[in-house]
Amino acid sequence: MRLNNDVRIPQIGFGTYQIAPEETKEAVLTALDVGYRHIDTAQMYGNERQVGEAVRESGIDRGEIFVTTKLNNSFHAYDDALKAFDRSLEAMGLEQLDLFLIHWPLPAVGDFTETWSALGEIYRSGRCRAMGVSNFNPPHLRRLMQKSDLVPAVNQIEVHPYLVQDEVRAYDTEHGIATEPWSPIAQGLVLDDPVIKGIADRLGRTPAQVTLRWHVQRGDIVIPKSVRRSRMEENFDIFSFTLTEEDMSSISALNRNERTGPDPDTFNWTG
Template identity: 45%
Template structure:
């Protein structure tokens, strides 16, 4: 295991999470077990899935088949929009654990605020109950904007430990990052490479050429240097190992400033103010 994969972050509630993990968004269900097994064999100890990805079964099977002690693998999953609401969220969490074949999830997130449904507030109260009863390791949110975090702060018993958001060089969401900092919420970046598009940017490729590393290694080091949790997706064992080989990659302040300047505010995924697909298939 590389030093990068041993690197952890301690969240506000004391939860310790590997800073670099593997995301399995869009990994087909039939392939998920093999992909996650390969990641665990490469040294990854943080796996991010979701009910909406329809691959929790494979991810959980890989964790169980790995032979690793359960407390050595950090597993995150997320609640679908169609499962929002207090009672439904409680049932949905049990269903996620059943699909994973695990007695509990280390981090459980509200996948989207889905404000048009008007249920995320009650959903959050359900997650707080799961946490208070010790049924889940930690609870957080995903795709929450500053306005959602500010509202949450008015009634939450405790704020989320994590907000998992789309974040990459050309889409940095500084207002959301600032709100997370204000509320003590760790930022976790999904689509951290801009689904590959940001790796073609000439400023990124120039830095990579200067350092003799790959563009992906440059961008992932940029994320880690800012203390973010980061979950790049890959189905290639070679790419997984490459993404985790950041021990000797060092960005200068000028490199970081050049990447910081790439923000175009161009989102790839859904808009949290309007995204309302049920996610139930």
């Protein structure tokens, strides 16, 4: 997919949330061997160093691998954000990142527009190819864009069939922001859903594949996670079949506005 600054991002990536640091390098190397070329991590995950090691040691040209990390919630102040980015580069042993995100807006904790200004400085320096946000709702995005000419390239938010996020996704689309779902299978909750299982049985696919295919047909970027090669291969094999419009509508109709993670409007992490 092409972002709003013409940077290209693979539509399916490999997430590393909750992968222990000692397992991360091998997991990322396996994902890259399977075919993934988009790796997502965060300062908060504690595994940036191992992600960088895998990218460097994979034997794959660096220009073919899209690497994302996210700013830790404790570094929203301008200078803190600049230093935190430098530490991420150093930890991963990379000269440039592909995407850097503000992990949470935390409106009651600090001024995320100050944080965004710092990301703008990093972007202009050329050390990161695209800047974005995570867990931002339309009011957060409106405030951000009132203060800056730099429009986020990506908004990474919780999306799955039980939380379809039509309002946020529509706002993103209207402003040229790509939506990137996290928890795309609701931490496994949707895999036993009768509607999804019925579609999977008809197509000879797994419920996870059907759910991930629903995401990409909606035009979103998706970052499933697994430490098992067989599951990585399953999650990656979602471009050889298509859901019908009826399938898509049936899955979207499962919406319950049910989250597996915090609500950005009320989450005010303080460390």
